[in-house]
Amino acid sequence: FSYTDGQEVLHGLDLHVREGEFIGIVGTTGAGKSSLVNLLTRFYDVNDGSVEIDGTDIRRLPQASLHRLVGLVQQDPFLFAGSIIDNVRLFREDIPREEVIRACRRIGADPMIARLKDGYDTRLSNRGSGLSAGERQLISFARILAFRPKILILDEATANLDSQTEQLIQNALNVVSAGRTTLVIAHRLSTVQHADRILVIQDGRIAEQGKHDALLARGGYYAELVRHSRQGRMELPHLAQRR
Ligand SMILES: Nc1ncnc2c1ncn2[C@@H]1O[C@H](COP(=O)(O)OP(=O)(O)O)[C@@H](O)[C@H]1O
Ligand SMILES: [Mg+2]
Incomplete structure (x- = not known):
């Protein structure tokens, strides 16, 4: 895959994900993590090879079907001018209010929403600027429960979350x-x-893969990332500079 001709970003990538599998993707800034997941939602298409879901090339799926299959929680989720309810159900009136509230409760967003002026009917303006990035992510998680995609993609927030919000997000995940x-x-x-x-x-390749313990024991690049990460943060400026 390349964004511009002659500048390949992902090289000969071969990845098979099993149904129900939980995959973590790590690497320094610019490694190609976002590019990889962006191919799954067809923000971009591969130049060579294919991305398939249940054996079907996603380029053959209607955009609406793909959106039902793949749910995305972005680093800084987009919220619309509208109530909390409508932001969770994306203005789909056929999703009952009760279901939205149930989703928010399961996510742990209920106390946060209860503190807002009009609770679930609070109207968000200006892309939800009154909420923190973590709170916007919680709304975005509730959307996943309301829409039930088979596949979930999450680009975790880098913003410094306070430890309480971090715990909320971890539980919601x-x-x-x-x-x-x-x-x-x-x-x-x-x-x-x-x-x-x-x-x-x-550098656009899967350098290593496996479980945390096995990767640590291997003493390779992952172990190096872990060693260099302070307080468990994986993306480090000084590592990002290195090739
Ligand atoms: N929209 C884009 N157009 C051109 N190049 C891009 C674009 N997005 C990312 N890149 C380049 O692709 C490479 C991988 O970037 P990215 O997938 O965003 O890495 P990561 O998410 O791991 O930080 C980088 O060299 C980056 O500069
Ligand atoms: Mg990225």
Whole structure:
């Protein structure tokens, strides 16, 4: 895959994800993590090879079907001018209010929403600027429960979350990833420590993959990332400079 001709970003990547698997993706800035997951939502298409879901090339799926299959929680989720309810159900009136509230409770967003002026009917303006990045992510997690995609992709927030919000997000991730194929780009080691498989991306390639303990024992690039990460943060400026 390349964004511009002649400048390949992902090289000969071969990845098979099993149904229900929890995949953690780590690597320094610019390694190709976002590029990889962006191919799954067709923000971009591969130049060579294919991306398939259940054996079907996703370029052959109607965009609406793909959106039902793949749910995305972005680093800085987009919120619309509208109530909390409508931001969770994305203005789909056929999703009952009760279901939205149930989703928010399961995610652990209920106390945060209760503190807002009009609770679930609080109107967000200006892309939800009144909420923190972590709170916007919680709303985005509730969307996943309301829409139930088979595959979940999460580009974890890098923003410095306070430890309470961090714990909320971690719990919410456990809830939404249950029984769902999940790919998480992780900036905090703790997020993927228990992943079924961790992919270590380096210069557009899968440099290493496996479980946390096995990767540590291997003493390779992952172990180096872990050693250099302070307080479990994986993306480090000084490592990002290195090739
Ligand atoms: N929209 C884009 N257009 C051109 N190049 C891009 C674009 N997005 C990312 N890149 C380049 O692709 C490479 C991988 O970037 P990215 O996938 O964003 O890495 P990561 O998410 O691991 O930080 C980098 O060299 C980056 O500069
Ligand atoms: Mg990225």
